[in-house]
């Protein structure tokens with residue numbers, strides 16, 4: 001496990017539609033091992049390939065999304081406060097008083113989501129969630145300086161360094177940088193497959209799996225696996241029946257979410273491999289949320305898909321947390337699938 005690589009992935013910005021800096025990091029990792037020159041399509045999806053050993057090799061598409069939830073600047077007030085538009089599912093409760101980065105053509109600027117001092121708020125105000133539309137970012141510059149540097153449409157991301165905390169890694173953008181990490185590691189580590197394996201780093205997942213839709217249409221794979229986080233709600237205040245998955249209990253093999261129903265034969269095959277290689281796993285039914293598998297499954301005439309999920313607490317906040325052993329379980333199961341893919345038929 002390379003903490004440094006995961007940390008680099010988590011700290012490199014990439015809001016939906018502006019994944020270019022992050023794509024460069026992924027390119028560096030995939031270039032040395034791809035059997036084809038890396039290719040980027042017009043949406044920005046990045047493709048690498050390892051050739052299969054069979055004369056009638058099928059195409060397997062792996063997908064992990066490069067984009068992170070973030071914002072763009074939508075308005076600058078005459079006092080120099082910045083208002084933003086969200087890209088992805090933010091809960092405004094987790095934004096208050098957090099640090100952000102504003103990416104401008106003249107450099108990266110630090111900022112904070114401002115908040116009215118508690119001394120000046122009424123009891124009613126303290127109990128109310130301020131909607132994002134009313135929240136503002138302060139970058140510590142005069143109105144003239146802000147207007148000289150910041151433009152409408154500039155990307156804004158949350159700021160939080162990845163750290164190790166007990167058995168966890170915690171920070172921002174583990175959704176889906178840990179999925180990208182899993183895809184990179186498995187793609188580097190699997191010995192050989194009878195099928196052609198395409199590692200696709202997708203764009204714009206957080207705003208409706210848009211990159212995976214065009215990537216799949218263009219590639220025409222035979223089947224696919226998405227790598228993404230899922231909700232581990234094994235925390236106080238949530239009934240056990242609603243935990244979805246638990247931290248440290250292994251890779252999640254997705255049965256369904258709100259965008260895709262996994263191919264039952266593929267789910268069974270993944271469970272068989274997990275048991276064969278003693279890889280901890282848990283079956284996952286996620287009532288709300290989806291992954292690139294949703295777009296892959298419904299492309300052209302459709303294809304079998306499944307998602308391998310890394311359990312994650314506190315998703316879509318700067319406190320996203322994953323368990324170290326779940327990352328390795330996910331990598332191991334993905335490697336087993338790639339090395340045994342010829343045994344999967346449908």
Ligand SMILES: [Zn+2]
Pocket residue numbers: 065175176205228229
């Ligand atoms: Zn995700």
